[in-house]
Amino acid sequence: xxxxxxxxxxxxxxxxxxxxxxxxxxxxxxxxxxxxxxxxxxxxxxxxxxxxxxxxxxxxxxxxxxxxxxxxxxxxxxxxxxxxxxxxxxxxxxxxxxxxxxxxxxxxxxxxxxxxxxxxxxxxxxxxxxxxxxxxxxxxxxxxxxxxxxxxxxxxxxxxxxxxxxxxxxxxxxxxxxxxxxxxxxxxxxxxxxxxxxxxxxxxxxxxxxxxxxxxxxxxxxxxxxxxxxxxxxxxxxxxxxxxxxxxxxxxxxxxxx
Amino acid sequence: xxxxxxxxxxxxxxxxxxxxxxxxxxxxxxxxxxxxxxxxxxxxxxxxxxxxxxxxxxxxxxxxxxxxxxxxxxxxxxxxxxxxxxxxxxxxxxxxxxxxxxxxxxxxxxxxxxxxxxxxxxxxxxxxxxxxxxxxxxxxxxxxxxxxxxxxxxxxxxxxxxxxxxxxxxxxxxxxxxxxxxxxxxxxxxxxxxxxxxxxxxxxxxxxxxxxxxxxxxxxxxxxxxxxxxxxxxxxxxxxxxxxxxxxxxxxxxxxxxxxxxxxxxxxxxxxxxxxxxxxxxxxxxxxxxxxxxxxxxxxxxxxxxxxxxxxxxxxxxxxxxxxxxxxxxxxxxxxxxxxxxxxxxx
Numbered sequence: 001x002x003x004x005x006x007x008x009x010x011x012x013x014x015x016x017x018x019x020x021x022x023x024x025x026x027x028x029x030x031x032x033x034x035x036x037x038x039x040x041x042x043x044x045x046x047x048x049x050x051x052x053x054x055x056x057x058x059x060x061x062x063x064x065x066x067x068x069x070x071x072x073x074x075x076x077x078x079x080x081x082x083x084x085x086x087x088x089x090x091x092x093x094x095x096x097x098x099x100x101x102x103x104x105x106x107x108x109x110x111x112x113x114x115x116x117x118x119x120x121x122x123x124x125x126x127x128x129x130x131x132x133x134x135x136x137x138x139x140x141x142x143x144x145x146x147x148x149x150x151x152x153x154x155x156x157x158x159x160x161x162x163x164x165x166x167x168x169x170x171x172x173x174x175x176x177x178x179x180x181x182x183x184x185x186x187x188x189x190x191x192x193x194x195x196x197x198x199x200x201x202x203x204x205x206x207x208x209x210x211x212x213x214x215x216x217x218x219x220x221x222x223x224x225x226x227x228x229x230x231x232x233x234x235x236x237x238x239x240x241x242x243x244x245x246x247x248x249x250x251x252x253x254x255x256x257x258x
Numbered sequence: 259x260x261x262x263x264x265x266x267x268x269x270x271x272x273x274x275x276x277x278x279x280x281x282x283x284x285x286x287x288x289x290x291x292x293x294x295x296x297x298x299x300x301x302x303x304x305x306x307x308x309x310x311x312x313x314x315x316x317x318x319x320x321x322x323x324x325x326x327x328x329x330x331x332x333x334x335x336x337x338x339x340x341x342x343x344x345x346x347x348x349x350x351x352x353x354x355x356x357x358x359x360x361x362x363x364x365x366x367x368x369x370x371x372x373x374x375x376x377x378x379x380x381x382x383x384x385x386x387x388x389x390x391x392x393x394x395x396x397x398x399x400x401x402x403x404x405x406x407x408x409x410x411x412x413x414x415x416x417x418x419x420x421x422x423x424x425x426x427x428x429x430x431x432x433x434x435x436x437x438x439x440x441x442x443x444x445x446x447x448x449x450x451x452x453x454x455x456x457x458x459x460x461x462x463x464x465x466x467x468x469x470x471x472x473x474x475x476x477x478x479x480x481x482x483x484x485x486x487x488x489x490x491x492x493x494x495x496x497x498x499x500x501x502x503x504x505x506x507x508x509x510x511x512x513x514x515x516x517x518x519x520x521x522x523x524x525x526x527x528x529x530x531x532x533x534x535x536x537x538x539x540x541x542x543x544x545x546x547x548x549x550x551x552x553x554x555x556x557x558x559x560x561x562x563x564x565x566x567x568x569x570x571x572x573x574x575x576x577x578x579x580x581x582x583x584x585x586x587x588x589x590x591x592x593x594x595x596x597x598x599x600x601x602x603x604x605x
Contacts, residue, residue, distance in 0.1 A: 047493075052493060073501050074499035077499030080497075084491075084494065089490065091353070091539070092544055093544055093545065101487060104487065104499060105499035109480060157498075
């Protein structure tokens with residue numbers, strides 16, 4: 001089973017250190033939630049894990065022990081999918097064309113689409129419930145539809161790791177539950193799914209592991225109850241949380257400003 | 259959009275060939291299209307297939323040494339400018355971008371002006387195109403060096419550096435022109451060349467331009483998938499396996515070669531690189547693998563027709579080609595813009 005790991009990874013942008021010695025290890029079957037206030041470094045950590053931003057030391061992020069900085073870009077793209085928070089789609093590509101881009105890392109420049117390429121695209125489209133949109137121009141979709149198209153594109157890659165930066169931010173209730181259920185199914189199927197997100201109730205409900213990040217540092221990693229404690233919520237988010245238990249015994253947090 | 263491709267070529271290719279033959283037939287000496295085809299047949303087909311005796315020597319010279327090279331140069335320039343426009347629009351994620359944005363056009367003009375001022379252009383026909391192409395590449399190198407920090411070249415910075423370098427280089431061209439205005443003949447040559455034109459183009463010009471346009475087109479086609487992804491933003495492209503910085507370098511270099519080769523033999527011809535890809539995209543969609551060759555053919559046809567217009571609107575004087583393309587392309591572009599607004603406002 002593949003392991004994606006950050007060991008004391010730091011990232012700086014310009015003069016500012018925005019990720020400080022972060023260590024986290026991701027392996028199959030996990031649904032990991034990355035939580036923290038705005039600007040705490042969630043997106044940075046995701047990008048570092050996806051090999052998109054350089055870390056210091058250079059080999060701090062490793063896939064199966066090999067530094068991602070040394071792995072061919074296309075190989076990383078085949079194994080780690082990253083869905084950015086920015087869901088703008090430029091130009092009138094059709095939804096199907098956008099999803100098919102997910103197969104690019106698998107094919108040579110001149111290789112034709114194979115049966116498995118088409119099957120992966122079809123499956124990705126079905127899983128994200130966007131069959132009815134395939135011929136639409138992707139730049140005319142609503143924010144939520146676009147988000148699902150981009151998730152479908154990352155599923156078409158058939159990656160081992162899927163890193164999503166606030167995938168439910170622009171979705172309505174139904175579709176955000178749908179995306180979270182999909183993430184849970186993927187994790188159950190052996191994928192590693194990492195979600196940066198703000199909705200702590202959804203985190204509590206779905207995540208098998210929670211990583212709390214604050215001012216560029218990982219504060220704690222562990223189960224929901226270990227990480228989302230009263231103390232850490234107060235310290236990191238400056239809120240007091242009353243936990244109410246719903247019918248299935250799941251906690252529902254109600255937040256109050258301190 | 260895919261279904262439209264055969265129809266697109268079924269309409270465009272006949273337009274292309276008919277305008278090419280028309281452009282070879284019409285001119286200060288009008289020739290029949292049969293004569294044109296006979297001369298071409300006599301030159302290209304094995305001897306004996308076409309009755310060459312029915313063509314006079316003068317007709318043969320006009321068609322083979324004057325009109326055909328001119329039409330072929332027009333086709334190459336149109337194809338080169340249109341396909342470099344496709345690249346620029348994808349790279350800058352903006353359907354209104356055009357080849358001159360990275361400063362390659364202004365660099366090519368300065369190279370050309372220097373070759374006029376230094377007197378090289380009089381001594382050899384290839385010095386002007388060569389200087390223009392070198393100018394385009396040097397300008398690009400300058401722009402890239404200005405826009406790159408720590409191995410990263412943000413496209414917005416690239417755009418700003420390109421516009422800044424473009425104005426600077428154009429100013430130097432104008433400065434050289436003003437300083438040499440006393441040499442009236444040369445100043446006139448420079449001004450005419452800058453306005454774009456295909457008068458007196460020979461096979462030499464064709465061979466100077468065609469290989470580079472072909473090279474640029476092939477290079478662009480090889481990178482068409484990277485372009486599709488870059489069109490969705492650099493981070494997306496990187497996360498789907500594109501080596502973004504090297505792809506950008508290679509694509510800008512491709513644009514410089516295409517623009518440089520075009521400006522080299524035709525001077526500044528505006529609007530082709532802007533209007534043609536934009537219009538073709540409306541019909542065929544934004545996928546670059548389809549868009550690049552389609553825009554190249556459309557650009558070639560468009561420029562042949564514009565050049566035909568330039569020669570025949572106001573005989574015996576030729577209107578400068580750059581003026582004709584702007585006069586045709588400008589209104590088309592405005593129409594496209596208005597349509598765009600209307601689409602947006604009516605949903």
